[in-house]
Amino acid sequence: xxxxxxxxREAVSSLVHDGDTxxxxxxxxxxxxxxxxxxxxxxxxxxxxxxxxxxxxYDQMIGAGCARKLxxxxxxxxxxxxLHSFRRILExxxxxxxxxxxxxxFGMVARFSAGxxxxxxxxxxxxxxxxxxxxxxxxxxxxxxxxxxxxxTVPALNPDVTIVHAQRADQDGNTQIWGLLGVxxxxxxxxxxxxxxxxxxxxxxxVRSDPNRTLIPGFIVDAVVVEPWGxxxxxxxxxxxxxxxxxxxWEDISKDPVKFQTYLDEYxxxxxxxxxxxxxxxxxxxxxxxxxxxxxGVNYGF
Amino acid sequence: xxxEAAAYxxxxxxxxxxxxxxxxxxxVFVGIGLPNLACNLARATHAPNxxxxxxxxxxxxxxxxxxxxxxDPALVTGSLMVCGMADVFQSLLQNGKIQVxxxxxxxxxxxGNINTTVVGPYAKPKVRLPGSxxxxxxxxxxxxxxxxxxxxxxxxxxxxDFITSPGQFSKGKSRKQWGMPGAGPLKVITxxxxxxxxxxxxxxxxxxxxxxxxxxxxxxxxxxxxVREPLASVEPPGAKELALLREVLDPQKxxxxx
Numbered sequence: 001x002x003x004x005x006x007x008x009r010e011a012v013s014s015l016v017h018d019g020d021t022x023x024x025x026x027x028x029x030x031x032x033x034x035x036x037x038x039x040x041x042x043x044x045x046x047x048x049x050x051x052x053x054x055x056x057x058y059d060q061m062i063g064a065g066c067a068r069k070l071x072x073x074x075x076x077x078x079x080x081x082x083l084h085s086f087r088r089i090l091e092x093x094x095x096x097x098x099x100x101x102x103x104x105x106f107g108m109v110a111r112f113s114a115g116x117x118x119x120x121x122x123x124x125x126x127x128x129x130x131x132x133x134x135x136x137x138x139x140x141x142x143x144x145x146x147x148x149x150x151x152x153t154v155p156a157l158n159p160d161v162t163i164v165h166a167q168r169a170d171q172d173g174n175t176q177i178w179g180l181l182g183v184x185x186x187x188x189x190x191x192x193x194x195x196x197x198x199x200x201x202x203x204x205x206x207v208r209s210d211p212n213r214t215l216i217p218g219f220i221v222d223a224v225v226v227e228p229w230g231x232x233x234x235x236x237x238x239x240x241x242x243x244x245x246x247x248x249x250w251e252d253i254s255k256d257p258v259k260f261q262t263y264l265d266e267y268x269x270x271x272x273x274x275x276x277x278x279x280x281x282x283x284x285x286x287x288x289x290x291x292x293x294x295x296x297g298v299n300y301g302f
Numbered sequence: 303x304x305x306e307a308a309a310y311x312x313x314x315x316x317x318x319x320x321x322x323x324x325x326x327x328x329x330v331f332v333g334i335g336l337p338n339l340a341c342n343l344a345r346a347t348h349a350p351n352x353x354x355x356x357x358x359x360x361x362x363x364x365x366x367x368x369x370x371x372x373x374d375p376a377l378v379t380g381s382l383m384v385c386g387m388a389d390v391f392q393s394l395l396q397n398g399k400i401q402v403x404x405x406x407x408x409x410x411x412x413x414g415n416i417n418t419t420v421v422g423p424y425a426k427p428k429v430r431l432p433g434s435x436x437x438x439x440x441x442x443x444x445x446x447x448x449x450x451x452x453x454x455x456x457x458x459x460x461x462x463d464f465i466t467s468p469g470q471f472s473k474g475k476s477r478k479q480w481g482m483p484g485a486g487p488l489k490v491i492t493x494x495x496x497x498x499x500x501x502x503x504x505x506x507x508x509x510x511x512x513x514x515x516x517x518x519x520x521x522x523x524x525x526x527x528x529v530r531e532p533l534a535s536v537e538p539p540g541a542k543e544l545a546l547l548r549e550v551l552d553p554q555k556x557x558x559x560x
Binding site: 027028029052053072073074075076078079080082083086087090091092102103104105106109110112113124125126127128129130131132134135149178179180181182183184185186235237241242244247290293 | 334335357358359360369370371372373374375377378379384385386387388390391392395396419424426427428429430431432433434435436437438439442443464465466467468472473475477480481482483
């Protein structure tokens, strides 16, 4: 079988285009900062960025001018505070423009579920008595043909490209994830193109030894990028811890447009790839390396 | 009063009051900050069988360290189950399996409607807040909701600028009229006392913390707060609760500063 392994530069350059609807998913866990940084380096423009939690990665991409529109459900710095590039634009404190389309977490999850099932919408018992449908006219209602109940609906989300970070995959893109799963699976199945970024490339035999761990089958994957530490400052369960100190430090960096630009110049434009980023971040690996907590495994025999 | 004030902080008091609201064996949707402390305090005291569920997908979590974010890796290690978020919102929350949900917010109104979206108009916000996250659906589906927030008149206006999460009465209708499955916010745990929803859904003062007067609570609320007599007096944190909070649950005072 032909290998799908590409470098991050090759994957972004061939699969992420100006004007695309782009999803880099991962709920706190497995957020692919390496892909976001490469998109910034390649100066992609007019992207529609979708994620439940834009997190620091979309705040960086918004501040770097990659985004035309943000589709989201919670735009904060988890446990810390605000996303200041996002806030500066929406509060009219800078000249930039950013269109927004806002849901709740359940709404975004439902959009990916509809997208993965290639249905036009997904029903849910939500949003009544709130101002969210007025803020976002794409939140609508449908009358259930069985019970007559009015249910809220959200439209399917079918991104042009979804980027999923994972612990491991084989060269065909059969991808295994453990720990928090977020909406990685739904986002990948909803997408027209899929890039998988992994901490480790493994032999197909490793995948086949534990098939229940596979979240994404290789036949829906277009490219596999091997990028150890590619999720930092997010984390990869069993590989490295979340860099909470960086999330705290981001508050100060992102508040000040000068500091924000200095950060981009140094850690994004100033390095060619993730390897160089890690070489620059001395002491990081020692500080965040995961401790072992290995499970027993199961018997797949028959 | 002075000695009591020195004995514990208001944050510690709020965490204890919230913990006491939880019954052993209940299934709780946990938020970061004080709700997380309250749930883990309850688990370490009167409710060892409390099932902690985080919206990130950790079910039956037993966090060894204080999670800074709702997706902390410590929530996974040793938990009973880890599921995707489609399962969290559909099979657990919308299914009605969550008994208690905790919510907070930048603005909370007299019916317990919560705003975490914008201060000012939506199209041109004065302050752009993070938005709903999972709060909107927790407010709809959890069997009961506990709100935790410190009092001040800006945080407790008569009417919120934007209803992110519905309370007892929103946009002209009661929860029953809207057909919402959960009972909604039944209590607001503040830093001075406890408000509870009355028959009309309005939040009224029902209990005071030691050394606090009714006027002090009224000053922190932007509407004419009703008082339900006789007012209960809330027990201060006990020595065991304080020791757990200070030495085990939040030794670095990440969430117990005030």
